Amino acid sequence: MAQVGLWVAGWxxxxxxxxxxxxxxxxGGRSRDEQARARRNRSALAAMMxxxxxxxxxxxxxxxxxxxHGGVAYRHDAAAPAHGAQDLAAEMxxxxxHEDEHGHDGHGEEHDFVCGSQGxxxxxxxxxxxxxxxxxxxxxxxxxxxxPSKPHLHTDGRELLPWxxxxxxxxxxxxxxxxxxxxWLQKQEGDAAMEFIEEGLxxxxxxxQLYFSRGLLRMKRSRAPAAGPLEEADRLLFSAAREDFLRxxxxxxxxxxRDGQEDASSPDWRTYQENDLQAACRMAILLSERLGDSRTxxxxxxxxxxxxxxxxxx
Amino acid sequence: xxxxxxxxxxxxxxxxxxxxxxxxxxxGIFMAAMLLLLAIARGIGIEDPATGTFLLNLGLSSAAGxxxxxxxxxxxxxxxxxxxxxxxxxLLARPxxxxxxxxxxxxxxxxxxxxxxxxxxxxVLLLAPRLESYDGLTALQMxxxxxxxxxxxxxxxxxxxxxxxxxxxxxVSGALVFAAxxxxxxxxxxxxxxxxxxxxxxxxxxxxxxGIGPLPAPDVVRLVVCxxxxxxxxxxxxxxxxxxxxx
Numbered sequence: 001m002a003q004v005g006l007w008v009a010g011w012x013x014x015x016x017x018x019x020x021x022x023x024x025x026x027x028g029g030r031s032r033d034e035q036a037r038a039r040r041n042r043s044a045l046a047a048m049m050x051x052x053x054x055x056x057x058x059x060x061x062x063x064x065x066x067x068x069h070g071g072v073a074y075r076h077d078a079a080a081p082a083h084g085a086q087d088l089a090a091e092m093x094x095x096x097x098h099e100d101e102h103g104h105d106g107h108g109e110e111h112d113f114v115c116g117s118q119g120x121x122x123x124x125x126x127x128x129x130x131x132x133x134x135x136x137x138x139x140x141x142x143x144x145x146x147x148p149s150k151p152h153l154h155t156d157g158r159e160l161l162p163w164x165x166x167x168x169x170x171x172x173x174x175x176x177x178x179x180x181x182x183x184w185l186q187k188q189e190g191d192a193a194m195e196f197i198e199e200g201l202x203x204x205x206x207x208x209q210l211y212f213s214r215g216l217l218r219m220k221r222s223r224a225p226a227a228g229p230l231e232e233a234d235r236l237l238f239s240a241a242r243e244d245f246l247r248x249x250x251x252x253x254x255x256x257x258r259d260g261q262e263d264a265s266s267p268d269w270r271t272y273q274e275n276d277l278q279a280a281c282r283m284a285i286l287l288s289e290r291l292g293d294s295r296t297x298x299x300x301x302x303x304x305x306x307x308x309x310x311x312x313x314x
Numbered sequence: 315x316x317x318x319x320x321x322x323x324x325x326x327x328x329x330x331x332x333x334x335x336x337x338x339x340x341x342g343i344f345m346a347a348m349l350l351l352l353a354i355a356r357g358i359g360i361e362d363p364a365t366g367t368f369l370l371n372l373g374l375s376s377a378a379g380x381x382x383x384x385x386x387x388x389x390x391x392x393x394x395x396x397x398x399x400x401x402x403x404x405l406l407a408r409p410x411x412x413x414x415x416x417x418x419x420x421x422x423x424x425x426x427x428x429x430x431x432x433x434x435x436x437x438v439l440l441l442a443p444r445l446e447s448y449d450g451l452t453a454l455q456m457x458x459x460x461x462x463x464x465x466x467x468x469x470x471x472x473x474x475x476x477x478x479x480x481x482x483x484x485x486v487s488g489a490l491v492f493a494a495x496x497x498x499x500x501x502x503x504x505x506x507x508x509x510x511x512x513x514x515x516x517x518x519x520x521x522x523x524x525g526i527g528p529l530p531a532p533d534v535v536r537l538v539v540c541x542x543x544x545x546x547x548x549x550x551x552x553x554x555x556x557x558x559x560x561x
Contacts, residue, residue, distance in 0.1 A: 003550075007547060007550060007551070010543050010546065010547055011509060011543075011547055012509070013543060014511065014539075014540045014543040014544055014547070015508045015509045015510075016508070017536050017539060017540045017543075018508065018511075018512055018515055018536075018537070018540045019498075019503045019508040020533075020536060021515060021529070021533045021536045021537055021540075022499075022503075022515065023515060023516075023517075023518050023521050023529055023533070023537075024499075024520060024521065026521065026524075026526050028524075028526075029520075029521075029524030029525070029526055030364065030367055030446065030523065030524050030525055031371075031520060031523070031524050032524075
């Protein structure tokens with residue numbers, strides 16, 4: 001008994017003693033100096049390390065896509081971004097615009113997710129393209145496989161959420177992860193999605209798509225009718241959302257190459273960035289009109305004319 | 315009372331076994347990889363002081379981390395493997411107390427860890443570009459405190475391996491070693507988090523590469539006492555468990 005008492009006393013004493021000393025508790029230090037950190041991150045070595053981190057995020061992204069397709073792996077155009085973030089924001093914008101035009105009917109129906117990889121070939125080829133004969137047949141039987149000509153099967157995204165958390169933890173600058181994670185999260189819980197996007201914005205203040213995504217999430221919170229006067233709460237939400245769309249549009253326009261096309265000179269600008277930018281501009285104009293601010297709407301139309309026609313001709 | 319002579323004999327046997335296995339080769343590969351990285355970095359020529367410090371931190375952290383992992387693995391396998399292979403029985407048939415066997419194995423694990431740490435840290439300190447000022451006394455404290463840290467890790471890993479199967483024991487002791495520090499910092503040392511044995515407090519790598527001066531002597535003494543108490547707790551728990559284990 002005395003031994004047990006001594007053991008417990010020792011444990012308590014060590015705990016108390018150790019809590020009195022923390023060698024990491026000091027003022028300053030190079031690791032906390034922002035300038036030193038920025039210099040270090042520019043070095044080739046840090047770039048290599050960063051590349052590894054980015055690769056981990058990419059692998060996790062591919063993992064989420066496979067989960068979403070029930071384990072079936074689809075091929076993508078090498079130039080296209082990994083599916084998952086692709087057109088998700090545009091999908092949300094479409095939903096938001098649809099709700100804006102037709103109002104919230106309260107049915108709570110969800111639009112089916114339009115998969116960006118629809119029509120893409122599977123990694124395990126179909127029988128007519130597979131030279132391996134019965135080995136290929138066996139492969140298709142034992143591996144998750146689906147005829148690529150058939151519509152894709154999608155899970156509800158719930159099981160994807162931890163992967164998005166992991167990929168943004170491994171690389172907080174992985175904007176696609178925040179976008180796609182926010183999209184799937186808002187289907188489960190809007191507040192959590194907003195927090196996730198806010199975190200993405202803190203880590204990536206120049207990512208225009210995240211502002212766009214936040215604006216869409218704000219709009220989703222509103223239960224305003226399609227037309228008619230707005231309640232104060234809805235007006236506030238719409239105003240905040242419009243600010244996000246305007247910020248997204250300005251940032252996007254600043255980052256966009258001159259013609260907005262995918263080419264070697266602007267490897268970071270893809271069709272889906274262009275689509276999101278156009279959607280942000282459209283939403284800024286639509287919301288300005290909905291808020292009765294026709295001057296801002298006109299100014300936006302003039303400012304965003306560089307993107308070409310944003311609305312179909314009436 | 316534990317006699318030192320049988321314990322040292324057991325320790326020698328464990329070290330001999332370690333030398334015969336591939337553990338040293340694996341450690342050597344890691345060491346070679348780190349040396350290669352440092353040699354390449356030196357060859358390329360690091361001009362930015364911040365990058366030099368980053369490399370130094372990376373090398374020293376890897377050395378400490380690998381030593382911790384190796385001690386964890388080594389200590390966690392001592393008893394489960396000996397029991398599985400039935401090699402413990404001839405040893406216990408000799409006039410040697412169970413606690414002496416435990417202490418002997420613990421000495422060997424801690425020594426092996428210290429050896430690996432020294433073998434990896436020394437080249438890093440010599441080869442890594444040092445373009446900023448670092449405090450020599452902090453470096454001394456950093457190296458010296460690794461000894462007690464490795465002793466505590468070996469003791470706890472061994473105690474858990476006598477309580478749980480090898481895999482779970484490794485998992486739990488690994489979690490204790492690597493997660494206790496972040497958990498305590500996250501919870502701001504609130505009760506009951508401060509009860510967790512946090513060996514990461516004995517890791518001064520960041521303090522050293524941040525160019526911060528040495529810890530005051532009373533703090534060093536406190537840390538050493540903590541580590542020794544944690545070690546004694548681990549060893550006494552291990553001895554108690556081993557003493558009551560049905561063989």
